[in-house]
Amino acid sequence: MAVPFSYNLRNLRERKTNTIMTALGLALTVAVLLSVLALVEGLRATFRASGDPAHILVLRKGAATELISNLDRSTYNDLKFKAGIARDDSGMPEASLELVTIVNLESPEHPEGMNVNLRGLGPMGLRMRSGVTVERGRWFRQGYREIVVGRSVAARYPQVGLGGKVHFGRGDWQVVGVMSAGQSATNSEIFCDLNQLAADWNREELLSSVLIRSTDPLTKSALIHDLNDDQRLNVDAVEETEYYERQTTSSAPVRFVGMFVALIMSVGSSFAAMNTMYAAVSRRSGEIGTLRVLGFSRSAILVSFLAESLALAVMGGLIGCILVLPLNNVTSGIGSFTTFSETTFQFRVTPAIMGVGILFALLMGALGGILPAGNAARRQILEALRAI
């Protein structure tokens, strides 16, 4: 079937202002959708990068997050020597007892203050986190009121930059280092000495969690079952990667609202595209008649006008992708209702997301263009020619 594609595509160039305006309208809708997707993807990337596959996180039974988990020091001592827990070179079990709480810091974006995760841990905890390194400064010393802040925290909260001093708990703490942890959520945390923190918060006995490294993947699930079934310990053990995976739900409200808005906007944009195509069809009535006289079939006319609409949509999609690109790698934060603290992440505009944007635009173009194309195909030749 011969289809006059070049005719339709050339027409898009003829009506430049119309084409640009409709494409821009589509582009904005696509941009809204893509920004939401970029946010979700960025958050997911952060949580995916957090958590070591060999690590197990142990919380008090029934606690969903470290923040509300109150784990006894005696529980830690009991589970430390279980089979399946890796040992380091000196024979010590790789099990780190940690206290997680939050501090409220002011920032230009949140002048009323925003919560940041504060983690008290010992030297074992630092050693177990092989992906975390000190970018500037040094690690804190045991027994001293020193803190090391994550890269994102230092960037977003100016007063905790290297060399700064912060007051929380029972006194001042000195910022001695800035740490970097790839993409992981650790960039949004602050580390300090476990015992100093526990003393300040009056929680010498009741800490938060234990991070364990298992000897190998095979024993990992056996160890998890062992911990969960142990009546005496009363704990919930979960793979560290799965723990962070669960926290991606904090983006659920934004995702829902964003997609809802994008969906509604897409209906509006489809109507606009429909308007443009109907106008094009009625204006080019004579041309359509001519094409039919030349021998193009009805279906060829339908297909070609649909193609024109789709080409318009692709343009809109591309412009939408370009509009969203500046958002890539922009750092932002999102809080969690369960942990009450902020996790920083970076917007990620991936090729896959841009692909979705183009598809979305194509869908809008197809829905907006099918009726006018049908209209064009159905015109009677003589009526069409007489409309000149």
Place this chain on the structure above:
Amino acid sequence: MFRYLPFILKSSMRSRRRSLLTVASAAISLCLLGTLMAIYHAFYVEDAPPQQALRVITRNRVSPAISVPISYRDRIQQVRGVVDVMPFQYFGGIYKEPRNVFARYAVEPEHLWKVRSDLAVPEDQKRAFQREKRGCVVGRGLVRRYGFQIGDRLTLKGDIFPVNVDLVVVGIYDNPSAADVLYFRLDYLIDLVPERRRNKVFAFELLADSADAVPRICRDVDELFRNSTAATKTEAERAFELGFVSLLGNVKGFLVSISLALTFTLLLVTANTTAISVRERVREVGVLKVLGFTTPAILGIIVSESAFLTLLGGILGCSFAWLLISLIRKLPAVIVPLAGLRLDPVVGMLLILIGVLVGMASALVPAWGAARTPILRALRFTD
């Protein structure tokens, strides 16, 4: 301009399909815009209702997740302007399934009625709550959702607190703006929790004697505990609620940027329609000019047509927004400030005005071009 009104109206409906699509597109954009404006208004512009304006929350400065000592109560009561102080504990927990989300607080009965005088409860139910240690009072919204009745027993499985709480419904309260809360007794909870957690509490709710006194009360209370281990942050209840909203991220920025995108889309749609319609009527404009219509008159006519379409779109969009907002209000409102969401008449008027202004502004450029075309060129025009 008004004697041209019939002409303007007829002209806008020239191509019914095009006008319909334009109005529909405008209505959708304006509906979303209206909803976003209403949300912005509810969060950041509106004043708290008069009874809420008297309430103040005192919590741990570092975070709401850390407790404050119950012993603070006596010193807070001494602050000038504080009428009553009530310690309360947010319980969390699970009712049957994790997805049954509603707020559960452990409170002191006598103080609850004083501080939350906006909870309408019959006298006998108030007394029952005072008598029955395991009693609880639920909101009308919860009655609608779960069918609670006086005398029903329910259990809350603890997560923050490692205890399960067995309760009996003794009262139902009515309060249009916060109907989904369950209150039970603090002394019952304290008995259940281990020794070391008994002297701490989530926060205090204070009743101020006047709204003007609130900022001073906030400062005075925080000053009392500034150098203690548990420094406090005292703020109006409204500010406390909004603090949780800000957890979602830069909500203000989100609302503003989407609103801008919507307005711009509306601009493009109406400009497109006007451009199309003007292009069809070039010859007609020539005829009008021959008849004696001046350039400003023709400009006015074309711009008014666009304004008329966006006015229709605005009215329609306003109604859709009102519907959407009533739907949002019915959601299991985890985010408290949304419970009172409504389309303020001023916001509605503003919405329609924005629609009309955008319609007029977007039509200016194509209309200007059309009105200024020399007569002969217009008459000879072929597309």
